[in-house]
Amino acid sequence: MKPRRIKTALAATALFGLALTGMAIADPVDDKLVIDGVEIKTTAEAPAHLDGALPELISGWHFRDTETRAMQADDFDNPGMIFVDRGLDTWNAVDGTEGKSCASCHEGPESMAGLRPVIPRVDAETGKLMNIEAYVNNCRTTRMGAEAWNPKGGDMTDMMALISLQSRGELVNVAIDGPAAPFYELGKEIYYTRYGQLELSCANCHEDNNGNYIRSDHLSQGHTNGFPLYRLKDAGLVTAQGRFVGCVRDTRAETFAIGSDEFNALELYVASRGNGLAVEGVGVRH
Amino acid sequence: MKRQILFGMAAAVFCAGAVTAQTAPADVEFTDGAITQSLSGNPGNPEEGKRVFSTAALGNCVACHAAEITKDIPFPGDVGPALDGAADRWTEAQLRGLVGNAKMTFEGTVMPAFYKSSGYIRPGDDYTGKAGAEPLAPILNAQQVEDVVAYLLTFKE
Numbered sequence: 024m025k026p027r028r029i030k031t032a033l034a035a036t037a038l039f040g041l042a043l044t045g046m047a048i049a050d051p052v053d054d055k056l057v058i059d060g061v062e063i064k065t066t067a068e069a070p071a072h073l074d075g076a077l078p079e080l081i082s083g084w085h086f087r088d089t090e091t092r093a094m095q096a097d098d099f100d101n102p103g104m105i106f107v108d109r110g111l112d113t114w115n116a117v118d119g120t121e122g123k124s125c126a127s128c129h130e131g132p133e134s135m136a137g138l139r140p141v142i143p144r145v146d147a148e149t150g151k152l153m154n155i156e157a158y159v160n161n162c163r164t165t166r167m168g169a170e171a172w173n174p175k176g177g178d179m180t181d182m183m184a185l186i187s188l189q190s191r192g193e194l195v196n197v198a199i200d201g202p203a204a205p206f207y208e209l210g211k212e213i214y215y216t217r218y219g220q221l222e223l224s225c226a227n228c229h230e231d232n233n234g235n236y237i238r239s240d241h242l243s244q245g246h247t248n249g250f251p252l253y254r255l256k257d258a259g260l261v262t263a264q265g266r267f268v269g270c271v272r273d274t275r276a277e278t279f280a281i282g283s284d285e286f287n288a289l290e291l292y293v294a295s296r297g298n299g300l301a302v303e304g305v306g307v308r309h
Numbered sequence: 310m311k312r313q314i315l316f317g318m319a320a321a322v323f324c325a326g327a328v329t330a331q332t333a334p335a336d337v338e339f340t341d342g343a344i345t346q347s348l349s350g351n352p353g354n355p356e357e358g359k360r361v362f363s364t365a366a367l368g369n370c371v372a373c374h375a376a377e378i379t380k381d382i383p384f385p386g387d388v389g390p391a392l393d394g395a396a397d398r399w400t401e402a403q404l405r406g407l408v409g410n411a412k413m414t415f416e417g418t419v420m421p422a423f424y425k426s427s428g429y430i431r432p433g434d435d436y437t438g439k440a441g442a443e444p445l446a447p448i449l450n451a452q453q454v455e456d457v458v459a460y461l462l463t464f465k466e
């Protein structure tokens with residue numbers, strides 16, 4: 024399942040005549056994510072545009088320990104669901120000078136089903152690359168007469184959890200052609216650039232070394248299908264771009280800002296690497 | 310041992326400024342990936358080197374490397390090869406080169422260069438995520454490189 028990683032290990036072995044003994048070869052756990060009797064697709068054939076970069080798509084869920092996986096498989100144990108409830112309250116709450124709530128225009132949150140799998144996307148009207156945060160803030164500022172939310176703040180992440188949940192189980196399928204093509208290209212370039220004093224790219228960790236351990240962290244393929252995620256370490260929700268900030272910072276680099284053109288493009292590119300995996304609707308990770 | 314202590318004291322005395330044989334990151338010369346001269350002008354201390362090896366804020370070598378000799382350090386990673394017998398495979402100069410800038414030995418390796426201060430893309434100010442200005446302080450200073458090399462020289466099979 025991991026030819027690339029084994030190749031590296033074997034290369035070192037062949038070069039130095041070492042024995043492989045003691046080398047922990049840890050594969051992602053073979054398991055199925057079933058929530059309320061419905062199976063969520065956590066592995067998939069790699070999309071053609073990846074050109075063999077990943078032999079198979081595997082959700083980050085498979086790289087987490089038994090307890091963390093179990094937590095996500097049961098909505099009563101999934102701490103992210105509390106935020107979904109809070110998001111529903113906010114959905115119905117009137118805010119801003121126009122006296123409107125999300126529900127005033129969109130009725131129930133079910134109206135959002137089908138959005139999360141195709142996000143980020145180039146908005147047909149404005150030509151801008153939009154993620155959920157951008158759509159929500161656009162509604163708040165132009166339709167509700169309300170202040171934009173902090174993209175990392177609780178109001179926003181609660182809302183993202185609520186909206187993502189409406190598409191749970193639907194397969195990620197972001198467009199990368201047509202007007203999305205230049206954003207895809209920019210995101211791809213960023214993905215393979217070795218930033219910071221540690222000179223590490225996203226690909227160095229999540230493409231070349233997924234399945235390996237970096238200290239006690241089991242490196243996954245770095246997909247975004249589980250986002251927003253409940254992170255046990257932070258006891259809160261984290262967005263895809265919030266995660267990117269952490270990963271880039273860990274290379275001792277200057278990060279890009281959340282909502283920047285660079286991170287928006289990267290979000291599209293990383294999402295496209297996961298085309299075919301299901302939206303998990305509030306994943307749980309540690 | 311005695312010699313090391315003496316050198317250590319000498320280093321302490323000279324730290325004040327005047328005479329040091331220290332090589333700045335920009336002046337390091339690589340010969341086939343190896344660095345022949347001590348970077349600090351002083352011998353390394355393998356015990357300090359072990360601390361550099363295992364401490365996340367220093368070398369954090371254990372993030373990627375395991376070895377029988379380091380098995381008291383918990384949760385080693387396996388992004389890099391196990392280092393058992395490294396001292397049998399590499400000379401001191403080669404090990405210094407590997408720690409200083411492993412890309413001079415293994416082109417394109419994921420192993421970071423620990424004694425390098427410029428030539429980065431979006432260099433940061435340590436782990437703050439904010440911009441850093443080159444030349445950055447190298448991840449390890451000259452003596453820390455010597456210390457970790459001295460520790461690696463004990464990795465014999």
